[in-house]
Amino acid sequence: QKEVEQNSGPLSVPEGAIASLNCTYSDRGSQSFFWYRQYSGKSPELIMSIYSNGDKEDGRFTAQLNKASQYVSLLIRDSQPSDSATYLCAVSRNFNKFYFGSGTKLNVKP
């Protein structure tokens, strides 16, 4: 079983719609959760971090964490073609090691 699981996609949404990206993790002791965006040929860029149950909003992005269900999600409102990228979920127990999912490819169609 992988530490972090993501649907590889591609997830296709029309411009202006809400994109919903999901991630599950296996280590119940995980404390920190991150979403990174990676454009093709580029390195990952941090979008959101979340540490406690519930929602965390930053602009068009909302991260949702449910530790009981071991589930993290990222919602992107008013999706734009520039949001088309691969989104990586990362999980850490103690910041000494981060586990990454394989990423979900998002396509936002104009």
Next chain:
Amino acid sequence: GAVVSQHPSWVICKSGTSVKIECRSLDFQATTMFWYRQFPKQSLMLMATSNEGSKATYEQGVEKDKFLINHASLTLSTLTVTSAHPEDSSFYICSARDSGEGTDTQYFGPGTRLTVL
């Protein structure tokens, strides 16, 4: 967010030569840095964790004598690919842990694309 730089951004070398990649945290001190490798259309693969002043911890299957890591200061870690071969051609990305006041996050450098001929 915090800034991490890598140098060079790309390098082409002949088989058998060694290549050094530098990773710097520009506006914070990083006691821990990570080195990843990513092949085309594949996910990030953690190679090793580098802690300032101590030996790096390598992931299973990563040859420590081939991928030499040095974390000499709180802002600099280096990865040396020794006796590089074409199969070492990949995108190498470092990241640095920013554990300053109110934060504890990992930031990535822009990556180094290595091509071994």
